[in-house]
Amino acid sequence: MTTEQYPCPNFINGEWSTPDVANFNPVYNPSTGEQISAAPMCDADIVNAAVEAADGAFHDWWQTPPVERIRILFRYKLLLEDKFEELAQSVTREHGKTLQEARGDVRRGIEVVEYACAVTELLKGECLENIARGIDCELQRQPVGICAGICPYNFPALVPMWMYPLAIACGNTFILKPSEKVPLTSIRLIELLEQAGLPKGVLNIVHGGRECVDAILTHPKVNAISFVGSSPVAKYIFETGTQHGKRVQAAGGAKNFVVIMPDAEIPKAVDGMVDSAFGCAGQRCMAGSTAITIGKAADSFIPEMAAAAKALKVGPTDRTPAGQLGAVISPEHRDRIKSLIEQGEAEGADIVVDGRTVSVPDYPEGFYLGPTILDKVQTNMKVHNDEVFGPVLNVIRADDMEQALHVANTCSFGNGCCIYTRSGQLAREFKHRVKAGMVGINVGIPAPMAYFPFSGWDYSFFGDLHIQGREAIYFYTRSKVTTTRWFSQGEGDIWHKDK
Ligand code: NAD
Numbered sequence: 001m002t003t004e005q006y007p008c009p010n011f012i013n014g015e016w017s018t019p020d021v022a023n024f025n026p027v028y029n030p031s032t033g034e035q036i037s038a039a040p041m042c043d044a045d046i047v048n049a050a051v052e053a054a055d056g057a058f059h060d061w062w063q064t065p066p067v068e069r070i071r072i073l074f075r076y077k078l079l080l081e082d083k084f085e086e087l088a089q090s091v092t093r094e095h096g097k098t099l100q101e102a103r104g105d106v107r108r109g110i111e112v113v114e115y116a117c118a119v120t121e122l123l124k125g126e127c128l129e130n131i132a133r134g135i136d137c138e139l140q141r142q143p144v145g146i147c148a149g150i151c152p153y154n155f156p157a158l159v160p161m162w163m164y165p166l167a168i169a170c171g172n173t174f175i176l177k178p179s180e181k182v183p184l185t186s187i188r189l190i191e192l193l194e195q196a197g198l199p200k201g202v203l204n205i206v207h208g209g210r211e212c213v214d215a216i217l218t219h220p221k222v223n224a225i226s227f228v229g230s231s232p233v234a235k236y237i238f239e240t241g242t243q244h245g246k247r248v249q250a251a252g253g254a255k256n257f258v259v260i261m262p263d264a265e266i267p268k269a270v271d272g273m274v275d276s277a278f279g280c281a282g283q284r285c286m287a288g289s290t291a292i293t294i295g296k297a298a299d300s301f302i303p304e305m306a307a308a309a310k311a312l313k314v315g316p317t318d319r320t321p322a323g324q325l326g327a328v329i330s331p332e333h334r335d336r337i338k339s340l341i342e343q344g345e346a347e348g349a350d351i352v353v354d355g356r357t358v359s360v361p362d363y364p365e366g367f368y369l370g371p372t373i374l375d376k377v378q379t380n381m382k383v384h385n386d387e388v389f390g391p392v393l394n395v396i397r398a399d400d401m402e403q404a405l406h407v408a409n410t411c412s413f414g415n416g417c418c419i420y421t422r423s424g425q426l427a428r429e430f431k432h433r434v435k436a437g438m439v440g441i442n443v444g445i446p447a448p449m450a451y452f453p454f455s456g457w458d459y460s461f462f463g464d465l466h467i468q469g470r471e472a473i474y475f476y477t478r479s480k481v482t483t484t485r486w487f488s489q490g491e492g493d494i495w496h497k498d499k
Contacts, residue, residue: 006037008183010046010207011190013053014200019046025180025209030096030327031316033365037094039180042208044215047175050204051221054146054173057201062143062171064199066120069169076165076196077113080106080189087188091156094182096327096367097280102157109161109189111450112468116169122473123170135485141477143171144247145223148216150177150237152229153329154283154389156185162454162467163226164193164203170476172224174203177216181329183207217241224476226467227251228285230387231413231459238462249463249475251285251456253387254415257408258288258444259401259430260297264420265442270304272420272444277393278312278371279445281328285460286416286438286447290377290384290394292404298397302352302375305393309353309371315360327367328390334369337390341372344383344394349374355391379407387413401426409435414457416446437461 008027009016024038061069080087084106091102125140149163156179164174178186190205206212216222217240224247227237231252241248258276260269276288293301312325328334338356345351355370369391377384377394384394398404401419408417418440419430427441437455440446448454453466465475 006184008037008039008187008207010040010042010050011187011194011203011205012046012050013056013204014194021046027094027181027183028330028367029093030329030367031092032363033331033367037184039183039207041180042206042212044211046208047206047212047215047219050175050206051146051219053201053204054175055221057199058143058145058173061168061173061199061202064171066123066169066171069171070117070119072193072197073113073117073165073169076193076198077110077117079192079196080110080113083188083192084110087157087185090185090188091182092326094184095153095156096329097283098324098326101280101326105155106157108447108450109158112158112161113165115450115468116165119166119169119473122470123477125479131483135483137481137483139479139481141170141473142480144476144478145172146175146221147172147224147226147476148175148177148222149226150213150216150229151179151186153179153181154280154285156182157189159228160186160189162228162472166468166472167224167226167476168198168202170473172476173201175216175222176203176205177208177212178205180207180209213237214240217246218244220244222246224248225250226475228467234462247475249465249467250461251454251467252460252462253389253413254285254287254456254460255290255384255387255411255413256286256288256416256418256436257290257292257404257411258418258420258440259292259404259408260294260301261401261419261421261423261426262295262297263422264297264301265422266297266300266304268442269301269420269444270308272442273305273393274308274312276418276444278309278325278391281326281369282391283328283389284445285456286445287389288416288418288444289388289392290396292396292398292407294398294400294404298395302373302395306352306373309373309393312371314355314358314368314370316363316366325371325391328369329367331367333390334367337369337388337392340383340386340388340390341374341392344374344377344381347378347381347383349377349381349383349394351375352395379410401430405430405433409433412459415460416440418444418446437466
């Protein structure tokens with residue numbers, strides 16, 4: 001084990017140190033199966049120390065002019081570019097996604113930093129003169145205070161960067177709780193932020209699991225919580241956080257449907273779907289996990305999709321080109337996915353491509369699973385109703401778009417839905433009627449860029465203001481509305497007097 005090589009310290013009040021705790025969570029390189037680090041499972045006392053540091057730093061940071069905060073973020077952006085490949089390698093190492101995918105993870109995160117650099121514009125308030133004679137009204141945005149971010153394992157760079165760059169740009173201080181499965185990229189990201197000149201205490205990292213999260217959720221000084229993870233935990237975070245008086249945005253899991261109309265350009269739909277269903281080994285909240293083929297679209301889509309899936313090379317991720325499939329996060333997760341496939345088969349689905357028996361001889365201990373396609377999936381099957389979060393594509397056959405909309409709109413999740421068609425009229429109707437917050441038209445993964453909200457609905461999101469875009473600015477600030485009247489030597493309306 002090389003945990004010394006990849007230490008996993010907390011960062012509190014500008015100090016890096018590994019706490020003396022009883023439990024550590026192993027961190028693996030999923031490509032090789034080797035343990036590479038261990039995340040300390042921190043308790044309420046350690047969380048309290050981080051909150052005190054954030055509290056101590058808040059006033060000065062809030063008073064720091066936004067343009068000065070941005071100068072730090074500009075330096076940060078340059079450092080991130082400079083260390084881009086190193087960060088991508090770190091993502092690959094602890095997550096198991098391919099290097100190509102890891103580069104995307106880091107790039108999309110940097111785009112949030114770029115967006116945060118526009119905060120002088122984004123933070124501007126509103127003003128209206130003469131709401132009544134001689135009275136003006138002004139709205140300004142102030143930081144909410146101490147914010148915390150609780151992250152999932154599947155985007156080790158992007159998801160933390162969804163949160164802290166915008167939060168600190170708005171003048172808040174922050175506590176980051178990375179996933180205990182992939183804590184190492186976060187550490188490197190924050191080392192670079194420290195190097196860019198962030199004052200101590202403005203951003204703190206605490207590692208851990210439920211105990212640590214509960215301490216954040218119930219701490220009286222924490223004002224706002226951003227969460228990304230599975231839906232049951234998102235619901236718990238939202239309920240517990242709001243019960244304790246906090247503002248919460250909690251993004252959860254998903255089932256994303258991709259409708260393949262008979263008039264679709266099938267080769268392009270297949271290209272899009274290979275990445276959508278199997279990219280990052282299916283461990284994406286925007287993965288296109290179910291294709292709904294309409295009528296005869298199935299005749300060409302399914303065989304072409306099967307051929308494309310079989311052509312993917314399963315293997316280690318740090319040295320393979322694009323068009324490959326990396327590992328999943330853990331052996332337990334691989335077994336869970338396998339059992340969902342088995343259950344789907346037992347419930348009557350046809351296995352068109354079976355990834356369960358894949359072997360990677362050079363890395364027999366790696367957590368690999370091949371691409372799998374299940375055809376004739378029904379809406380009462382477990383593999384349909386649970387988020388699989390693996391390289392598994394369900395195919396549901398439907399007669400028309402009405403049936404497809406029924407399947408998508410009766411699903412409890414509401415993240416993404418896509419349609420492949422040549423018909424503008426059908427696409428427009430689909431976009432209008434589908435019950436999902438992010439829609440793709442001839443686009444397989446409609447994940448919004450940094451300047452739009454990541455707009456999940458229903459069981460995919462708990463809260464009001466989403467992550468990213470202007471909604472994030474509103475989430476990380478609160479508005480203050482000031483109504484002003486000035487008297488002229490006690491006489492009132494000088495304008496009319498002067499006239
Ligand atoms: P997870 O819910 O298991 O863990 C997320 C975070 O919550 C981790 O930091 C973990 O330590 C903490 N946690 C776990 N169980 C907890 C509990 N009982 N109480 C308090 N805290 C707890 O999620 P994961 O497996 O790390 O990530 C995968 C999930 O994240 C998938 O469901 C995926 O769809 C979702 N996700 C959603 C989005 C989105 O934008 N909607 C983006 C990325 C990932």
